[in-house]
Amino acid sequence: MVGADFNRADGVHLESWQAAVEGKGKWRVEFAAGSQVKPLAEGSAQGMLYGGCLSMLVASLGTAWEVETNGTILFIEDVGTKPYQIDRMLMHLKLAGKLAGARGIVFGEMLDCAPSPGQEYTLEEVVMRVVGDLNVPVAYGLPSGHVAGANITLPMGINVDLHVGDSGVALQEIV
Numbered sequence: 001m002v003g004a005d006f007n008r009a010d011g012v013h014l015e016s017w018q019a020a021v022e023g024k025g026k027w028r029v030e031f032a033a034g035s036q037v038k039p040l041a042e043g044s045a046q047g048m049l050y051g052g053c054l055s056m057l058v059a060s061l062g063t064a065w066e067v068e069t070n071g072t073i074l075f076i077e078d079v080g081t082k083p084y085q086i087d088r089m090l091m092h093l094k095l096a097g098k099l100a101g102a103r104g105i106v107f108g109e110m111l112d113c114a115p116s117p118g119q120e121y122t123l124e125e126v127v128m129r130v131v132g133d134l135n136v137p138v139a140y141g142l143p144s145g146h147v148a149g150a151n152i153t154l155p156m157g158i159n160v161d162l163h164v165g166d167s168g169v170a171l172q173e174i175v
Contacts, residue, residue, distance in 0.1 A: 010149050010150050021153070026172060026173045026175055027155055027158065027172065027173040028170070028171070028172035028173065029142070029152055029170070029171050029172075030168065030169070030170040030171075030172075031142075031168050031169045031170070032167070032168040033166060033167055033168045035141075035168065035169075036109075036141045036143065037139055037140070037141045037142050037143075037168070037169045038124065038139065038140045038141050038169075039137075039138075039139055039164040039165060039166070039168070039169055040107075040124060040127065040128055040138040040139065040140050040164075041128070041131075041132065041135075041136065041137055041138040041164065042137060042164050042165050042166070043104070043135075043136065043137035043164055043165075044137060044161070044162065044163045044164070044165075045073060045103040045104035045136060045137050045161075045162050046073075046103065046159065046160065046161050046162070046174060047071045047072045047073045047102075047103040047104065047159065047160065047162075048071060048072050048073070048157060048158070048159055048160075049072070049073050049075065049154060049155065049156055049157065049158055049159075049160045049171075050067075050068075050069065050072040050073070050074060050075070050156055050157065051067075051072070051074045051075035051076050051077075051106075051156070052075065052076075052077070052145065052156075053077060053078055053079075053145060053146070054076050054077065054078040054081070054086065054089050054090070055078055055081065055089065057076065057089075057093065057098075058089045058092050058093060061092070061093075061096050061098070067093075067098055069093075069098045069099065069101050069102045070101030070102075071101060071103060072101070072102050072103065073102070073103060073104045073105075073106065073160050073162045073171070074099075074102040074104070074105045074106070075105075075106050075107075075108065075142070075144065075145075075154055075156075076090075076105065076106070076107050076108065077107065077108025077109065077110060077142075077144065077145035077146060078108070078110060078113060078145075078146065079110075079111045079112055079113070079145075079146035080111070080112040080113065081110075081112075081113050082113070082115075082116075083113065083114075083115050083119075083121070083123050083126045084126075086110070086113060086123065086126060086127070087126050087129070087130060090127065090130040090131065091130055094130055094131070099131060099134055100134070102134070102136060103136055103162075104136050104137040104138070104162040104164070105131055105134075105136060105137075105138045105139075106138075106139045106140075106142050106162065106169075106171065107127060107138070107139065107140040107141065107142070108141070108142055108143070108144055108145045108146070108147070109141055109142065109143045109144075109145070109146070109147045109148065110123055110140075110141075111146045111147060111148055124140050127140065137162055137163070137164035138164065139162070139164045139169040142169075142171075155173070158173050158174075159173070159174040160172060160173055160174060161173075161174050
């Protein structure tokens with residue numbers, strides 16, 4: 001994915017890439033209210049940044065490489081997946097106990113995962129039906145992973161502070 005992103009003129013969010021790779025300064029991304037990153041459940045939390053493609057996270061269940069989510073700010077993204085499939089996979093993670101220990105959840109852009117025309121619900125509503133009772137901050141739309149534009153680099157494994165509120169969404173490294 002990195003090669004493909006760098007091959008496009010707008011493929012990489014350079015500031016987050018440089019902060020993650022070069023280690024110059026504290027890694028941080030911030031999105032103002034009204035931006036593409038939406039607050040779905042307000043709050044603040046701290047934990048280890050972890051996650052990835054929802055399909056792959058679910059596929060890891062029951063293997064030696066099973067996803068470990070306790071104490072995490074969990075990042076979840078996918079591409080070209082229908083909302084009912086996202087609902088099923090999120091519920092699978094939840095029933096497997098993999099969402100109970102997450103301290104916050106940030107969803108990606110979810111590229112090409114929109115409901116079909118004529119369906120009267122949004123993907124955000126599908127997401128909140130599953131994770132809304134976890135009482136953790138939830139944001140939606142962070143452009144990382146499978147994205148249409150500049151891909152934000154998420155340095156997995158670092159400790160971060162997540163703030164989701166009326167003023168927007170911020171995710172920053174705890175030093």
